[in-house]
Amino acid sequence: MSQDGELPVVVVGAGIAGAACARAVRRAGLRVRVLDRGRRVGGRMALREEVVGGNTRVVDIGASYFTVSDPAFAALAEGWRERGLAREWTDTFAVVDRGGGDPGASSGPVRWAAPSGLRSLVEDLLDGVDVAGDREVEQVDAERDTLAVDGEPVAAVALAMPQPQAIDLLPTHLAGRLGLEAGREWSPTLTVWAAWPQRWWPPMDGAFVAGSDVVERIADDGRRRGDDAPVLVVHSTHDFADRYLDDPEAGVQPVLAEVAELLGAPGRRLPAPAFAKVRRWALAAPSTTQDRPFALDEHLPVGVCGDAWGPRSRVEQAWLSGTALGEALARRLG
DSSP, X not given: OOOTTSOOEEEXXXXXXXXXXXXXXXXXXXXXXXXXXXXXXOTTSOEEEEEETTEEEEEEOSOOOBOOOSHHHHHHHHHHHHTTSOEEEEEEEEEEETTSOOOEEEEEEEEEEOTTOTHHHHHHHTTTSEEEOSOOOOOEEEETTEEEETTEEOSEEEEESXXXXXXXXXXXXXXXXXXXXXXXXXXXXXXEEEEOSSOOSOSOSEEEEESOSSEEEEEEHHHHHTSOOSEEEEEEOHHHHHHTTTOGGGGHXXXXXXXXXXXXXXXXXXXXXXXXXXXXXXXXXXXXXXSSSXXXXXXXXXXXXXXXXXXXXXHHHHHHHHHHHXXXXXXXXX
């Protein structure tokens, strides 16, 4: 077991990959500390608290849901379900074609949601872990056998973040050895969430959108949360987000106008929303994924993990990547 005087394993990034990594390190009996630039943990499993119909509720503004296929992650999800932290939501999304094709449906694996927002699942993983929020890490120093984060000596470093951010923190030679350049390209997204006095759209849990230059995916947050609140969360296309990265507020009305066209209100004015807000995700999704579960340097205990490390970018993949890196670091240090 670790002693108080031991140098910590430092995980930079408190999304689900970082939380999973920290949990694996801690389970091995090692001292671990998580640093994150945000005031709250969660990363891209983010939420906002909003007042809708006089009631305060949460809205997921990052990941829309998670799916389950890996046995270990399935066991974790079942534990969340038993404790009321997560629930099976739907296995079917509508398919809306902006080009005028017949509407349809897309069935697939069950999508899971969280009554208190997906961020609550990250908080659960980090229960009991030393987490320092509002901490902007500037650099990782690596000289021979010595590692430091912003000048503070550490036993090991896990960067749970998109590769472009990891490259900015690491010495050039170390980023090169880790092979991070292959994952430098990421795409942006704007998330717009809005509430209305009543539901005006057809019944659905969510919709995948084809043929739109503006909208990629829509989630009915009332159905996702289980309270039927009249709230939609809309994720833009990457190209649309790229045009509005410097002024995301200017993208709100074009997104809402497109949603009206897509969901059966073409040409007519929608009721004024009680609110409409936007979040810019500059690094929302990797342009390419990696064929290994994480990156770990051969000489120094420095690694990178996240949803880009594996066959498909998703919540489960981020958890698998973080867990695998944490276990590998524990073996290296053990």
